[in-house]
Amino acid sequence: MSDAAHAHDDHGHGHPTGIMRWLTTTNHKDIGSLYLWFALIMLFAAGSMALLIRAELFQPGLQLTNPDFFNQLTTMHGLIMIFGVIMPAFSGFANWQVPLMLGAPDMAFPRMNNWAFWLLPMAGLMLMASFFLPGGAVAGGWTMYPPLFIQGGISYDLTILAVHIMGLSSIMGSINIITTILNMRAPGITLMKMPLFVWTWLITAYLLIATMPVLAGAVTMLLTDRNFGTHFFNAAGGGDPVMFQHIFWFFAHPEVYILILPAFGIVSQIIPTFARKPLFGYASMVYATASIAILSFIVWAHHMFTVGMPAAAQLFFMFSTMLIAVPTGVKVFNWVATMWKGSMTFETPMLFAIAFVCLFTIGGFSGLVLAIAPVDIQLHDTYYVVAHFHYVLVSGALFAIFAGIYYWLPKWTGHMYSETLGKWHFWLSVIGMNIVFFPMHFLGLAGMPRRIPDYALQFTEFNQIATVGAFIFGFSQLLFLAVILKTIKGGVKATDRVWEGAEGLEWTLPSPAPYHTFETAPVVK
Amino acid sequence: MQQVKLDDCEGGSAGAFVFQSRPNHSLTRTQERLVFWSLAVVCFATAISFAYLGYWLILPFAGLEIGLLAWAFEALRRRAGDYETLMIDGDAVVLEWHCGTRDGRREMNRQWARVVCDCRSPGRNCRLSLSSHGRATEVGQYLSDEARLQLAVTLRSRLQG
Structure with a gap:
């Protein structure tokens, strides 16, 4: 209640239209859409870089790029895919779905939400613009290791600034998500009644807040080493470049789980819907997610077995890494148990979810192989590692994003997508993805190093197969864009519940979900 | 716009109308x-x-x-601790609110109080206020548009009665 003579709140008449609507919006659905569109644009940008990399690697020798530009492409592909595609896409899902799943009218801090998003395009623009600066973009790998990163040109400073901005955006987004989940649950939604997607995001946001200062500090120390004469990581001045790796991976290993936990959440929503059974072992899923998050803080040095460390440390990091397989195994078991004897149908979201379970497990197993210190010493910096993390991040995170988009798109747009086109997209993606990345295991085992534009003749065939797969996978994403645009434009009207087996508050709303929802909190029994 | 916990109850002295709303707050x-x-x-x-x-x-x-x-x-x-309370007791209309660090209270005479509802259709940011002696006080900030319209109808009937 406020005195209208001197106080006006947000009851302003007439929303801004056109570009101003999107610049000033504080609506969680608008901001969710912005995140998802940004991620899609960045996916095509970083995907194009990947295709250029694969085109160069089609045969030995240098064809399309020079070594420095090749290194710029691999670095920017990694940075953009992680910070510009996967993370923003999951933030988009969180913005759309968390309030709808909890019966909340919006995020806890809507204006901060707007800020958190609009920082991202600025950072993305800086990263992309660095290609046109003297010396080109950063070329030392997405891990930004010194001394290479200390020696580069102006684009390295710009990248540090972009990383800071993206970090700030992530922190604001995470604080918003944590406060929304904790404070805006409708009456009756206790923590252990929350949908698993919300749980995974709560834990993801916790990880982000816990690790972001480490990244911010690390890149700031790089910046001061580069410009202000400090020697944190400069061996010539008494610094320790290996310490950067420890600091970086202390952030970046939890970051891997930041990239995959929301994917677990999406898949945990989809499988019960299309198996028409409740999720098997809900509580164990929550505890497994939390266990993975906790363990992620004590495994960082498995990325650095080759830098040299005491045998006891190698053993510790080896066994702690293997321990992560236990809660991950619990999850895979529960997804399979949910499907067991379910009344299953295989719409596109379910196909992507099943592909996720199968292929992510392959990525997990190759991770276990890499966790064995003596094996890792052989395979470090080979294509085996590239195969491993692409099985985790492409068939893991990206496939979960595809699954989530197909699953909730009818709720967002009010129209059903074309199942035929969706299935074409699925099969081309899953076949293309395996053609690209499976041969990389063999290349790595045979000793082909990563991040090198040229290679010995014996690696040619597998590289050619991978390149063909990359183009199939890459161009099939145009089909995905076509599906989205077609669904937004029109199509069969979606029902409120959309999927027969769907459970949860978001399915009680009309399709498309109205601009304002749950202004009066529902009571959940 | 916050969530609402709506208690529409009879309270105060016998026959008084009391309406209290507050945002949902699930964090302990x-x-x-x-x-x-x-x-x-x-x-x-x-x-x-x-x-x-x-x-x-x-x-x-x-x-x-x-x-x-x-x-x-x-x-x-x-x-x-934010809340809005609206009480109609005899000829007295009492509005009380707590918003952030601000507290407020306004009393009106029922005969002079008017319900002003500016709403083309639900979902278009309806505004509801009580006006008296040329001064309007907005009410129902924790309510949805539909609930504001419902409250407007209730208030009109209560003020006339």
């Missing part, structure tokens, strides 16, 4: 402490460990971030 003090301190301890333990090794620049970022988190929880706590 224990949860808040648990989340805040667990994050603060992890962040500072990490930052202090690295600072001890000479890499002190993580520490200010940890401080800034935990400061932002503290501000966010503090902002939520400030809003936790």
Whole structure:
């Protein structure tokens, strides 16, 4: 209640239209859409870089790029895919779905939400613009290791600034998500009644807040080493470049789980819907997610077995890494148990979810192989590692994003997508993805190093197969864009519940979900 | 717009109409402490460990971030006690509200109070206020448009009766 003579709140008449609507919006659905569109644009940008990399690697020798530009492409592909595609896409899902799943009218801090998003395009623009600066973009790998990163040109400073901005955006987004989940649950939604997607995001946001200062500090120390004469990581001045790796991976290993936990959440929503059974072992899923998050803080040095460390440390990091397989195994078991004897149908979201379970497990197993210190010493910096993390991040995170988009798109747009086109997209993606990345295991085992534009003749065939797969996978994403645009434009009207087996508050709303929802909190029994 | 907990009840003296609404607030003090301190301890333990090794620049970022988190929880706590109460008792119309750190109270005479509802259709930011002697006081800020329209109808009937 406020005195209208001197106080006006947000009851302003007439929303801004056109570009101003999107610049000033504080609506969680608008901001969710912005995140998802940004991620899609960045996916095509970083995907194009990947295709250029694969085109160069089609045969030995240098064809399309020079070594420095090749290194710029691999670095920017990694940075953009992680910070510009996967993370923003999951933030988009969180913005759309968390309030709808909890019966909340919006995020806890809507204006901060707007800020958190609009920082991202600025950072993305800086990263992309660095290609046109003297010396080109950063070329030392997405891990930004010194001394290479200390020696580069102006684009390295710009990248540090972009990383800071993206970090700030992530922190604001995470604080918003944590406060929304904790404070805006409708009456009756206790923590252990929350949908698993919300749980995974709560834990993801916790990880982000816990690790972001480490990244911010690390890149700031790089910046001061580069410009202000400090020697944190400069061996010539008494610094320790290996310490950067420890600091970086202390952030970046939890970051891997930041990239995959929301994917677990999406898949945990989809499988019960299309198996028409409740999720098997809900509580164990929550505890497994939390266990993975906790363990992620004590495994960082498995990325650095080759830098040299005491045998006891190698053993510790080896066994702690293997321990992560236990809660991950619990999850895979529960997804399979949910499907067991379910009344299953295989719409596109379910196909992507099943592909996720199968292929992510392959990525997990190759991770276990890499966790064995003596094996890792052989395979470090080979294509085996590239195969491993692409099985985790492409068939893991990206496939979960595809699954989530197909699953909730009818709720967002009010129209059903074309199942035929969706299935074409699925099969081309899953076949293309395996053609690209499976041969990389063999290349790595045979000793082909990563991040090198040229290679010995014996690696040619597998590289050619991978390149063909990359183009199939890459161009099939145009089909995905076509599906989205077609669904937004029109199509069969979606029902409120959309999927027969769907459970949860978001399915009680009309399709498309109205601009304002749950202004009066529902009571959940 | 916040969520609402709506208590439409008869209260005050016999026959008085009391309507109270407040935003939904599911965060308990224990949860808040648990989340805040667990994050603060992890962040500072990490930052202090690295600072001890000479890499002190993580520490200010940890401080800034935990400061932002503290501000966010503090902002939520400030809003936790927000409410609006509207009471019609005989000829007295009493509005009371607590919003953040501000408290307010206004009394009107039932004969002079008018319901002003500016709403083309639900979902278009309807505004509801009570006006008397040329001064309007907005009510129902925690309500949805539909609930505001419903309240407007109830208030008109109560003020006429």
